[in-house]
Amino acid sequence: MRLDYLSNHPGRVPALAAWHHAEWGHLYSGWTLEVATAELQDHATRRTLPTTLVLLDGDTLLGSVSVVHEDAAELKDRGSPWLASLYVDEDARGQGLGQALVEAAVELAALNGVERLFLFTPEHAAFYEQLGWEAVESTQLNGTAVTVMAIVPRSRAQ
Ligand SMILES: CC(C)(COP(=O)(O)OP(=O)(O)OC[C@H]1O[C@@H](n2cnc3c(N)ncnc32)[C@H](O)[C@@H]1OP(=O)(O)O)[C@@H](O)C(=O)NCCC(=O)NCCS
Structure with a gap:
C-alpha cells in the first residue's frame, strides 16, 4: 500500500471525482461533477497547495x-x-x-510551512479528535450542522 501525490496518478481523477461528488455534492451549491473533476485535474498538476494525495494498493485506488x-x-x-x-x-x-490519510495531509501541511490547518466535518468530529484535532466552532453550512476543527501541523520527521 502506498500514499502518493495525485500528480503521479492523473488517470485516477475521474474515479476520485465521482466518489467525491456523490459524497459531498449536496453540501455545495453549483459543485457539479465537472467542477469536482476540474479541481482534481488542477491538483494533479502540483505537489504544493492546493493538492491531493491518493492511497493505492497495487492498482486499486x-x-x-x-x-x-x-x-x-x-x-x-x-x-x-x-x-x-x-x-x-x-x-x-x-x-x-x-x-493514515489524515496523518499524511497533516505531514504535507507541515512540509509546506502551514501554521494551522483547518477542516469542517458534519459527523466525524470524534474521529478527528482522536487524531489530535481540536473543535473550534459549531456552525451551519447550507443547512447542515458542521464542526470546524484545527490542528498545528508537526512533521513526524522533526
Ligand atoms: C471518515 C472515513 C474517511 C474514515 O475512514 P476509515 O478508513 O474507516 O477510518 P479509520 O479506519 O482510519 O479509523 C480510525 C479510527 O477511528 C475510528 N473512527 C472511524 N470513524 C469514526 C467516527 N465517526 N467517530 C469516532 N471514531 C471513528 C475507527 O473505529 C478507528 O478506531 P480504532 O483505531 O480504534 O480502530 C471514511 O468513513 C469515509 O471515507 N467516509 C465517507 C467520506 C467522509 O465522511 N469523509 C470525512 C469527511 S469530514
Whole structure:
C-alpha cells in the first residue's frame, strides 16, 4: 500500500471525482461533477497547495485527501488552509486508512510551512479528535450542522 501525490496518478481523477461528488455534492451549491473533476485535474498538476494525495494498493485506488486554500466559501474567514475531501473506499473502511490519510495531509501541511490547518466535518468530529484535532466552532453550512476543527501541523520527521 502506498500514499502518493495525485500528480503521479492523473488517470485516477475521474474515479476520485465521482466518489467525491456523490459524497459531498449536496453540501455545495453549483459543485457539479465537472467542477469536482476540474479541481482534481488542477491538483494533479502540483505537489504544493492546493493538492491531493491518493492511497493505492497495487492498482486499486483506496482513498484520497486534499489540502486546499479554501474549502467552503462561507468558512473562509476562519483561516486557511483546509484538509478536505478525505475519502476511503467503502469496502476498505475501518482498517486505519482514514487515519493514515489524515496523518499524511497533516505531514504535507507541515512540509509546506502551514501554521494551522483547518477542516469542517458534519459527523466525524470524534474521529478527528482522536487524531489530535481540536473543535473550534459549531456552525451551519447550507443547512447542515458542521464542526470546524484545527490542528498545528508537526512533521513526524522533526
Ligand atoms: C471518515 C472515513 C474517511 C474514515 O475512514 P476509515 O478508513 O474507516 O477510518 P479509520 O479506519 O482510519 O479509523 C480510525 C479510527 O477511528 C475510528 N473512527 C472511524 N470513524 C469514526 C467516527 N465517526 N467517530 C469516532 N471514531 C471513528 C475507527 O473505529 C478507528 O478506531 P480504532 O483505531 O480504534 O480502530 C471514511 O468513513 C469515509 O471515507 N467516509 C465517507 C467520506 C467522509 O465522511 N469523509 C470525512 C469527511 S469530514
